[in-house]
Amino acid sequence: MSEKDKLSSLRSQIDDIDNQLHDLLMRRAEVVQSVVQEKGKSSTSLNAGREAEVLRCLVKRHDGILPKSAIVRLWREIFASTLQLESRFSVSVHVPEADNTYYDLAREHFGMETPISSRQTVMSVLREVTDGDATAGVLPLPQAGEGNPWWLSLAQGEAATNARIIARLPFYQMSSTDGPEAVIVGLGAQERTDHDRSYIVVESAEPLSRSTLTSLLEKSDLKPINIQIHTPDPSVCLQLIEVDDYVAPGDERLAKLAELSDQRITHAWTIGGYAVPLMGA
Ligand SMILES: O=C(O)C(=O)C[C@]1(C(=O)O)C=C[C@@H](O)C=C1
Structure with missing residues (x-):
């Protein structure tokens, strides 16, 4: 076979494969449509836990020879396109002055076609999600030492907003370097997968030491991996605790925690969480 014939034979194999891939993508979109009907109108289109499970399985x-990161990239675009089929899916992102960090994370995760709007304040992002003007919001990962941490709006609110943390970005990281990270907030609940973390807020009248808190959490079968303490006013102390497990809103471990504290903990509740991201080559 001449060089030219070899090349055209290889290209015709690629054409066959592309057609098969295309047929499968069209079939997949039809199945997603049936999933949407099955889920009904009341549930949210974005199922971050399900997406995490699909990606974990594929990886x-x-x-x-294809890098795993390429597989994740391709599927992120697939999810983005099916989310557009399901509803008018859009994202609101916190973009502090001239800093596109979170915008870039959102674009990377939600693909090239998803409408993304930039908002200067966290409160505008939360408002858009709460009012249904955006399906999801992208906010900075809660960090220790912040003067007025945004998660207080979720904490105080059980009244202020019903938005909850539902995912963490980036979902796929090449290595555990200190790259920028963010969380996704939405109106749906955190979905349970086979490896999750949740954020719980613990309210007490007086500050509790880290060691007291850790011991109470461990006795309640909750494994803390990060504790952030915040005292908004002298009469209340709020602790944000990231735990290495899925904690549902009515989880009995939250009641146990309050009970074991001899009433020092007045209230403990979850503000959502995320499927643990993938780390890979
Ligand atoms: O499984 C679902 O609930 C779907 O809506 C399908 C699907 C998908 O394309 O696989 C789409 C969007 C969701 O965020 C998760 C998964």
């Missing part, structure tokens, strides 16, 4: 079964 686990992946083999061959």
Whole structure:
């Protein structure tokens, strides 16, 4: 076979494969449409837990010369396109002055076609999500030492907003370097997967030491991995605790925590959480 014939034979193999891929993508979109009907109108279109499970499965079964990051990239675009099929899906992102960090994380996660709006304040992002003007919001990962942490709006609010943390970005990281990270907030609840973390807020009248809190959490079967303490006014102390497990809103471990504290903890509740991101080559 001449060089030219070899090339055209290889290209015709690629054409066949592309057609098969295309058929499968069209079939997948039809199945998603049935999923949407099954889910009904009341549920949210974005199912971050389900997306995490699909990606974990694909990365686990992946083999061959294509990098895993390419597989994740392709599926992120697939999810983005099916989310557009399901509803008018849009994202609101916190973009403090001239800093596109969170915008870039959002674009990377939600793909090239998803409408993304930039908002200067966290409160505008939360308002858009709460009012249904955006399906999801992207906010900075809660960090220790912030003067007025945004998660207080979720904490105080059980009244202020019913938005909850539902995912963490980036979902796929090449290595555990200190790159920028963010969380996604939405109106749906955190979905349970086989590896999750949740954020709980613990309210007390007086500050509790880290060691007291850790011991109370461990006795309640909750494994803390990060504790942030905030005292908004002298009469109340709020602790944001990231725990290495899925904690549902009515989880009995939250009641146990308050009970074990001899009433020092007045209230403990979850503000959502995330499927633990993938780390890979
Ligand atoms: O499984 C679902 O609930 C779907 O809506 C389908 C699907 C998908 O394309 O696989 C789409 C969007 C969701 O965020 C998760 C998954």
